[in-house]
Amino acid sequence: MAGTASRGVRAVTLDSADGPLSALLAEPSGGPPRAAVVALHGGGMRAGYFDSTAHPDLSLLTLGARLGYTVLALDRPGYGRSAERFPDGRSLDEQAVSVRSAIAAFAAERATGAGVLLLGHSYGGKLALSVVAAPAPDPVLAVDVSGCGRRPAADLNDSAGGTRGLRGRHLNWGPSRLYPPGAVGSSARIVTPMPPREVEGVADWERRSEELLPRIRVPVRLTFAEYEAWWRHTDEDLADLRERLAGAPRVVLDRLPGAGHNISLGLAARTYHLRALAFLEESLRMRELSGPSVGAAPGSAS
Numbered sequence: 001m002a003g004t005a006s007r008g009v010r011a012v013t014l015d016s017a018d019g020p021l022s023a024l025l026a027e028p029s030g031g032p033p034r035a036a037v038v039a040l041h042g043g044g045m046r047a048g049y050f051d052s053t054a055h056p057d058l059s060l061l062t063l064g065a066r067l068g069y070t071v072l073a074l075d076r077p078g079y080g081r082s083a084e085r086f087p088d089g090r091s092l093d094e095q096a097v098s099v100r101s102a103i104a105a106f107a108a109e110r111a112t113g114a115g116v117l118l119l120g121h122s123y124g125g126k127l128a129l130s131v132v133a134a135p136a137p138d139p140v141l142a143v144d145v146s147g148c149g150r151r152p153a154a155d156l157n158d159s160a161g162g163t164r165g166l167r168g169r170h171l172n173w174g175p176s177r178l179y180p181p182g183a184v185g186s187s188a189r190i191v192t193p194m195p196p197r198e199v200e201g202v203a204d205w206e207r208r209s210e211e212l213l214p215r216i217r218v219p220v221r222l223t224f225a226e227y228e229a230w231w232r233h234t235d236e237d238l239a240d241l242r243e244r245l246a247g248a249p250r251v252v253l254d255r256l257p258g259a260g261h262n263i264s265l266g267l268a269a270r271t272y273h274l275r276a277l278a279f280l281e282e283s284l285r286m287r288e289l290s291g292p293s294v295g296a297a298p299g300s301a302s
Contacts, residue, residue, distance in 0.1 A: 078090050
């Protein structure tokens, strides 16, 4: 795993249906985890997106471990160790199969506590929603997504070059004041070309989401940054998402002030990560109250 990880974060390898996948792992030091988080990065990034070292408060991995959770950030198929094996990348459906098998392997090897929150950013959010629509694999009990809507606000065909130039900075980052000094420069260690097959399928998400979202039967939380520029997130757009997620037992639609698309690299990262972990706790409590039939009351929302 290239780059420098935060203290307590280590590189690991997981088996999957696509072969070995590289990942970053942080585990609590005081005993078994309360629960676990499996995090999926966006297009043109790597697992280190969730372990920003630009400021001590930004890493999801270190924060989660300090609060008693195991956190695993995967290099999605086509990235990291699997990039050489799949130089053109993998389709969304192929990645979903691989991630489902990787979660099963992870849960078989390590303690995941009361369950797993599947957390995805941008393209990783699409993947997370695809995984839980299949239906959700054990032990996944909820999904938390940032930087991914349904109706595009920008030309998604430009996503391959989205990290270049002023336009790319606007789409992916937003105003520089939203990030700690050096955040954009230090992100070079986690930025990598978006694989061609991934790029080819980007513009098809609006259609695909029509099929996938109604099939989801676990709690869902979607966060939109104040300066999100890739996706529309008006009240009308959020109402559309809520309607399409009618089968989920709980839907939370959130807006995060003072944040750009790359939420987990910005100064608002700690706020977002704490809210995501709180959603995990709420989902655990929800399961405790309702037992095995957590998905038996579709349509409720907060």
